[in-house]
Amino acid sequence: MAEGKHLRLILHDFLSVDECKELEFIHKSSSTVGYRPNVFSTTLSHLIATNCPHFIIPFVPVRERLKEKVEEFFGCEYELVVEFTGLISWSRGASIGWHSDDNRSYLKQRDFTAVCYLNSYDEDFKGGLFHFQDGEPTTVVPMAGDVVIYTADSCNVHSVDEIIEGERLTLTLWFSRDSAHDEDAKLISLLSENILYSSNSVPGSKLFPVLASSNMYWFSPESVSSQLSGFDICCARILVLGFDIYSSKGKSSFSDFTELLTEPVQLARGNELFEREFVNILHLLQVVQFYYWKASELLSSGLEVEPGEVIQVSQSQQEKINILKSLVQKDHQLPEMVFGCVSFFKNLKHSFDWEKFSAAIASWEDYTCRLHKDLLMSLPYWRTQQIIYSVQFEDT
Numbered sequence: 001m002a003e004g005k006h007l008r009l010i011l012h013d014f015l016s017v018d019e020c021k022e023l024e025f026i027h028k029s030s031s032t033v034g035y036r037p038n039v040f041s042t043t044l045s046h047l048i049a050t051n052c053p054h055f056i057i058p059f060v061p062v063r064e065r066l067k068e069k070v071e072e073f074f075g076c077e078y079e080l081v082v083e084f085t086g087l088i089s090w091s092r093g094a095s096i097g098w099h100s101d102d103n104r105s106y107l108k109q110r111d112f113t114a115v116c117y118l119n120s121y122d123e124d125f126k127g128g129l130f131h132f133q134d135g136e137p138t139t140v141v142p143m144a145g146d147v148v149i150y151t152a153d154s155c156n157v158h159s160v161d162e163i164i165e166g167e168r169l170t171l172t173l174w175f176s177r178d179s180a181h182d183e184d185a186k187l188i189s190l191l192s193e194n195i196l197y198s199s200n201s202v203p204g205s206k207l208f209p210v211l212a213s214s215n216m217y218w219f220s221p222e223s224v225s226s227q228l229s230g231f232d233i234c235c236a237r238i239l240v241l242g243f244d245i246y247s248s249k250g251k252s253s254f255s256d257f258t259e260l261l262t263e264p265v266q267l268a269r270g271n272e273l274f275e276r277e278f279v280n281i282l283h284l285l286q287v288v289q290f291y292y293w294k295a296s297e298l299l300s301s302g303l304e305v306e307p308g309e310v311i312q313v314s315q316s317q318q319e320k321i322n323i324l325k326s327l328v329q330k331d332h333q334l335p336e337m338v339f340g341c342v343s344f345f346k347n348l349k350h351s352f353d354w355e356k357f358s359a360a361i362a363s364w365e366d367y368t369c370r371l372h373k374d375l376l377m378s379l380p381y382w383r384t385q386q387i388i389y390s391v392q393f394e395d396t
């Protein structure tokens, strides 16, 4: 049992670089606008709701190791349940003042907190230092792979400085002694519904994401909460990387852009249009984010790649691209201010390659199929044990 009043633990390099990057990929392709201004989040139940239950697989070993650490440090082996797991990112303007994590009546079940940093102070974002009000250490500098663990009560009052630039990303978990707040039980029940009553039960079936309601993706600047300002975050994450989005649908259906994004879309860059269609904007976003996650190894993956045809954007296609752009972002500077980190995007814009992008499509399919297979094999064990854990299979 740890000593002292301010029970806290800081572990360096608890997560590997690969684990951080994979979770970053999941967040950047699945997040919704969060519970506070300039905050975005990805919960596990949201992944299930948007037909991406397989994205839960990369969380499993990390959750397991964190729970073990917390139980060991606080001397409560086998007593805790995970109450909440989420990827949370904060962009420019986000901050939180002094608080403890159980400071609302509906949060009293929270006993312990673990915050894993998935990217780094100064490199990926500016601002965003973490402070404890009392005791040592007073300041934690977020660095990718590090984790800070503390009691959720008033012994560990803390705050986070305002983000000045970039997007600060964490994997945050809360643990509880109260089994009525067990996240696993809820997730297993949602997973069972998702898998058992859909075509997702077929191994190798293609898993395409399904969009949640459009307001979950609409970012509004603080104080203005209408569709007169702001932007769609799925589109914006693609546009800030220097791409354009094309939908072949006629102008008449542009009146409701949200409908448009649930239908097939294509990717353009400069005056080039990639001919292959994606089933919806989330599918396109996943592949684009996958490209940037895996860029350095894509052409050596050994997968058979069907090269996508690239054609010149015609004038009428360009018009549709422009109309769509003006619908999904009311203010052109805002997305770059929210998601941008100037030096990073400058480098990205120069190194894009369509051949690699075709490889990313094949590699993304392979990746999702592997996760899906893992999920289908694990779920029966999870259902029996009522716990989400890493099941060891002989051939994997």
Ligand SMILES: O=C(O)CCC(=O)C(=O)O
Pocket: 096, 101, 115, 130, 158, 159, 160, 170, 172
């Ligand atoms: O992200 C962090 O460093 C801590 C965030 C926090 O205090 C909270 O979400 O309650």
Ligand SMILES: [Fe+2]
Pocket: 099, 100, 101, 158
């Ligand atoms: Fe907190």
